[in-house]
Amino acid sequence: MSYRINEEYPGDYEAKQAILEVGRRMYAKNFVAANDGNISCKVGDNALWCTPTGVSKGYMTDDMLVLTDLDGNVLRGSWKPSSEMKMHLRVYTENPGVKAVVHAHPPAATSYAIAGLPLNRAILTEAVMGIGEIPIAPYAMPGTEEVPDSIAPFVNTHNGCLLANHGALTWGSDVMEAWMRMESVEYYALVSMYTHGLIGQANELTCDQVDRLIERRTRSGITTGGRPLCRNCGADGIPACVRCGSPEAVARMNAAAQTTPAAASEATPEEIAEVTRIVQSILAGGSFR
Ligand SMILES: [Zn+2]
Numbered sequence: 001m002s003y004r005i006n007e008e009y010p011g012d013y014e015a016k017q018a019i020l021e022v023g024r025r026m027y028a029k030n031f032v033a034a035n036d037g038n039i040s041c042k043v044g045d046n047a048l049w050c051t052p053t054g055v056s057k058g059y060m061t062d063d064m065l066v067l068t069d070l071d072g073n074v075l076r077g078s079w080k081p082s083s084e085m086k087m088h089l090r091v092y093t094e095n096p097g098v099k100a101v102v103h104a105h106p107p108a109a110t111s112y113a114i115a116g117l118p119l120n121r122a123i124l125t126e127a128v129m130g131i132g133e134i135p136i137a138p139y140a141m142p143g144t145e146e147v148p149d150s151i152a153p154f155v156n157t158h159n160g161c162l163l164a165n166h167g168a169l170t171w172g173s174d175v176m177e178a179w180m181r182m183e184s185v186e187y188y189a190l191v192s193m194y195t196h197g198l199i200g201q202a203n204e205l206t207c208d209q210v211d212r213l214i215e216r217r218t219r220s221g222i223t224t225g226g227r228p229l230c231r232n233c234g235a236d237g238i239p240a241c242v243r244c245g246s247p248e249a250v251a252r253m254n255a256a257a258q259t260t261p262a263a264a265s266e267a268t269p270e271e272i273a274e275v276t277r278i279v280q281s282i283l284a285g286g287s288f289r
Contacts, residue, residue, distance in 0.1 A: 009099065010174065015041040015049045016062045018175035022102065023051065025179065027058025031104040031186065036167075040088040041100045041175045046070050050088065052079035083143045090148030091171050094155040100175040102182045105167035108189035112136070113162040119188050122205035122228040123195060128213040131159055131184040132225020139164040158226050160185055204231040 010018070019039045026032050026039075037057045040050035046069045051057060055064055066077035070089055074081065088101040112119060119127075119134035135154050140146035140163070151169060154161045159181050160170030168185050172178035195202035205213070207230040214227060 009043050010041065012043055012049070012067075015043050015175070016065050018100075019049060019051060019065060020060055020062060022175055022179045023057035023060050026102070026104055026182075027056060029106075029183075031106040031182065032057055033105065037102075037104045038082045038084050038088070039100075039102050039175065039179075040085065042092060042098075043067075045096075047075060048088075048092065050081050050085055052077075053082040054080070084147070086143075086145070086148045087151060087169060090152055091155050091169075094152050095171070097173070098155070098171045099173050100178040101169065101171045102175070102178040103167065103169050104182055106182070106186035106189070108193050109134075109162060109168040109186050110166070111193065112189050113167060114165055116164060118162065119185065119192060120226075120228050121192065121196075121202065122210045122213075122230055123202050124188060124191060125205070125213055127184065127188045128205065128210060128225075128228055129217045129220075130222075130225075131181055131188060132217075132222075133158065133228045134160055134162060134168075134185055134188065135226070136162040136164055137169075140166075142166070157224055159224050204229075206231050 009015075019041055022039050023037075026037055031037065035054050035056055038051045039057070040048050042048045047067060048070070049065050049067055051060065052064045052066055064077075064079050066079050066081045067075045068081055068085070069075060070092055072081065072085055072089055084103055087103060091098050091101050109119075113136060116136065118136045122128055135158060137150035137154065140150040147163075151161055151163070155171070159172070160168060162168050162185075168182060170178050170181035170185060172181055192202075205228075210228060210230045217225065
């Protein structure tokens with residue numbers, strides 16, 4: 001089945017099938033527990049299909065999906081949309097180019113969101129070129145306007161963000177793109193966890209390597225994703241490079257350095273064994289194959 005969208009918006013059937021398929025994948029990959037997570041897809045300038053509240057996203061049927069307008073008013077369907085739809089609606093209002101939004105709680109990305117750490121180190125060529133840097137939206141009280149306000153600054157510049165103490169949010173030009181970005185965010189987080197946390201070492205890309213990857217990304221038509229930090233930039237006593245050296249980047253690096261937890265070398269063997277056990281159980285649960 002192809003989910004490629006050639007026209008500006010998918011039809012109702014196509015949008016709903018894509019949402020159901022992504023719901024199954026999200027649940028099967030352990031990106032959500034119980035009834036968590038939500039997915040939406042625009043089918044017109046002021047209409048979108050979204051997932052209902054109180055239902056496992058792995059077992060949805062198309063009669064459960066709800067059609068709303070961009071203000072969240074239900075146009076079709078008898079189920080209640082999730083209160084987290086406010087986030088989705090804000091993404092669509094901020095960036096009319098976005099056609100689909102996915103929200104999940106994947107374990108590695110959520111761990112970074114809890115630690116208060118953005119995914120902004122240049123460690124994976126694919127991540128630099130594809131998903132880009134993943135910032136973290138500040139903590140927001142669930143169900144309030146703070147949540148949409150917290151993510152608004154990233155919607156036009158990035159492809160997704162972490163939600164402090166909560167989970168992750170990604171968006172794209174169709175449901176599959178938004179979903180694949182969610183998979184990329186989780187993969188980036190898991191590899192960051194292995195390298196920085198478990199192995200305790202990552203050979204980060206140099207400024208020049210990052211520049212060349214971003215140049216290729218721009219040539220392929222992707223203008224969002226920000227710029228991850230390059231190797232050593234902002235490390236003790238090393239000034240940031242010209243590209244990383246904007247006042248915002250330096251402030252960001254300083255903030256990240258302050259919130260960085262103790263180095264892996266300071267962890268006890270018991271702590272390392274416990275983290276290894278948790279990651280192994282995530283893998284056994286099918287989070288990553
Ligand atoms: Zn959530």
